[in-house]
Amino acid sequence: MKLAGATTAATAFAGTVGAADEADYETIDAQGQVIRIGQGETFENKLIDLTTGDSVVLLVEGGNSTIRNVGFEGLHRGDGFMISITAPSGDVLIENVYLGDGSTKEGESFVHGPGAVFYHKESSCNVTFRHCNVQGWPNNGFYCSNTASGGSAHFDRCYGKNNGVSTYRVAGGDDAIVDSVAYNDDTDYGPGWGGYTEAHGRPVWVWPGDTVTIENSHFADGPYPHAMVLRESGTAQMSGGAIDGNVQGSGLEQTDVSSSPELSVPEGTPTSAAEAASGGSSDGTTGGVDDAEDGEDTEDAEDGQLLLVEGDSADVTRYEFAVDGSVEQATTDGATIDGEDELEDGSVRGVVADWKDAFRFEGELSSLTVDGPGRVLVDGEEVDPADYGEELPHELEIDGRGAPTSYEITVDGTIELDADEDPDDEATTISGSTVQSSVTDSSQVFRFSGALTDVTFTDGEAAVFLDGERIDPAAYGDTELLPHALVIDGSGTDDPTSYAVTVNGTIVKADPGEATIDADDTIADGTVRGVVDTELDAYWFAGELGDFSLCGDATVDVQYNARDQ
Structure with a gap:
């Protein structure tokens, strides 16, 4: 990512999230630049200064990425969107972001002028917006109706006010608006609009697609006479919360919805650019992963400790850990659910590169091995794998039966000969995760991490014991060498x-x-x-x-x- 015109600043706000220490954030002067956020990258703790009179675009090009603790300060004067999402797959987390100083309608690149967030047609990622404050944008606060053709947009404790066209523009069946607020109360809909009033003001605009979910959210109309519009065949199911104003369209199902909305900023959502950049929020807590109020990720925060494996784009990291209680995958802090991770009886094996894996677990962490440049954090604190069990936790024994036997063993981690002798003295070749050796009437013992993936005998036979239990070598790979x-x-x-x-x-x-x-x-x-x-x-x-x-x-x-x- 290229950060143009960046300087370092500190704020008086207490509490930070992610990479920021001692409430530090970086100030970026808007100079018309595009800041690209690629696969697995995190852009956080930045104050973007729009008082320069210029613009800046945060372009999210890759999945499993995060925008966190970012504040846009000053009235925007331009004609584009501030956050643009084109990621073709994966998960994107945008949290603790302030876009509440609004924009003027200058320039004609877009029919309705500038907007805050745009989800492109070519994108098909799953975006979570959490604790985002968006006010006074002529061309939609969150323009996310392109999810009708793939991907999703999930809004959690977000706030929108006086946005033109709409605040929440949604369409996909996986789209959801939860514990969020949107309303309009200003005839000019934000500073500098110059009386621009065409097609503005819907707090929620549901486009044709699958049914959108709305929970415990509050909306009110203003000079534009609709609190919610369901375009053509657009449908939504709303439970809890309140609507004050007209609903246009017949596709809304309501359960326990009142007519007296609470229109205050949701707790945890920043009310200024500096507050957002420093990791602060409207209730004085820190934004992001430390804000455990409610919502999908904070619900599982109450169900045990969080273990986060942070990958590194420099190389693949293989990890393995065991707990003496239950364990399950989580999506906290932008982590993804990897179908290739193996979970069994409190033991987990997985791989990360430029992404994160997260798990909630009960009990104590009993063993942890990490092969690669990644790191492991438990409840936000980095841990040393050497403090948790053996570096090579598994034992493999090849027990000869009196006849010359040659074999090859492969694991998906690291393997070493468990003996005082040098492997060369034992006619044993160890190359990374593969062993080639032979036995007759003796035994050879190895320690390894990861999983045993292959045991092949080129001639003869021997008994094989894995962690003290005899196994069938045929269950661990082909007996015929691959050509x-x-x-x-x-x-x-x-x-x-x-x-x-x-x-x-x-x-x-x-x-x-x-x-x-x-x-x-x-x-x-x-x-x-x-x-x-x-x-x-x-x-x-x-x-x-x-x-x-x-x-x-x-x-x-x-x-x-x-x-x-």
């Missing part, structure tokens, strides 16, 4: 290369020639994902290669029937 090799060569490149490849057969990590095996690479359902920097990654596989993506300058070499060469 083809795939090599991703990052040597000679300046930057890391990420890749993903799918085969319609079997693929395992390998060590052909000079290639290495990266314990951080992941394999699931015939798809492998990894990152190479200046090294090689290699895999054995059977079947045909399918989808292949490569981001970077590494070269790719496919060697068919490589074992015969």
Whole structure:
């Protein structure tokens, strides 16, 4: 992300969220720049100074990203939207944002003038707006009706006032407005509008699509005579809360809705730009993850401790932990639900790169291993994996039965020989996550992290014990060696290369020639994902290669029937 015209400032507000320390935030002078927020990135604790008379755009281009603690200060003078969302997939979190100083209608790039937030047609991500204050924008506060074709917009304790066209413009079946407020009370609808009154003022505008959910929210009309408009076949279900004013359209179902709305700023929502940038809010608490009042993420805050795994775009991070109670996935702090994470009997294994995984758990954290540059936080405090159990928690024993036996073992983490002898003295080759060795009438013991993914005997047989229990090696990979090799060569490149490849057969990590095996690479359902920097990654596989993506300058070499060469 490029931050033009940035200076550092401190405020008198107490309490911060995310990366800010001691209520520090950064001031960015608006100079017409575009600040791009990519996959997995966080943009937080910024005050954007619009008193320069210029504009700025926060362009959200990637999913699993976050805008947090951002205040736009001063009357905006321009013709565009301030936050523009084009992310094609993933989750986006926008919280504790102040856009309450409004805008003038200067310029004609948009029919209705400038707006606050725009969800583009090409976007298909799931956006959560939490504690956002948007007032005085001619062209919609939250223009999110494009969710009708994919993605969703969820509003949690947001506040809108005197926005033109609409405050909440929604359409998708997964869209929801919860514990939020919108109303109009000014004939000019915000400073500098110059009497512009065309098609303005709907607190809620529901466009055709699936039914929108509205809960415990409060709306009131103003000079424009509708508190809510359901366009054509637009539908919504509203429970709790209140509406003061006319509802245009017949697609609204109401349950326990009164006619006396409470129109104050929801608790936790900032009322000034500096308050937002410092992490403060209207009730004096901090915004973001520390604000545990209500809402989907704060409900699960009451159900145990939060463990957050923060990935790093520099490389893949594989993690594993165990608790002595229950554990479940969560979406707190912009984390995503990863279907490939493994949860069983209080144990969790997963992988992050430039995103986050989060879990709520009961009881005590008993073990934790982390392979890669990522970090783990428990209830907001970073923890040292060395303080929680062994670095290599699993034991694997190969017990010979008197006949010469050669074998190969692969795990999806790190593996080491558990002996005083050097592995070379034991005729044992360990390369990353793979072991090649042999036994006759002795035993070999290894310690490893992650999961056991493959046990292959090239000749002979032996008994195999995993964490003290005998296992069937046939249940851990093919007994026949895979014939083809795939090599991703990052040597000679300046930057890391990420890749993903799918085969319609079997693929395992390998060590052909000079290639290495990266314990951080992941394999699931015939798809492998990894990152190479200046090294090689290699895999054995059977079947045909399918989808292949490569981001970077590494070269790719496919060697068919490589074992015969």
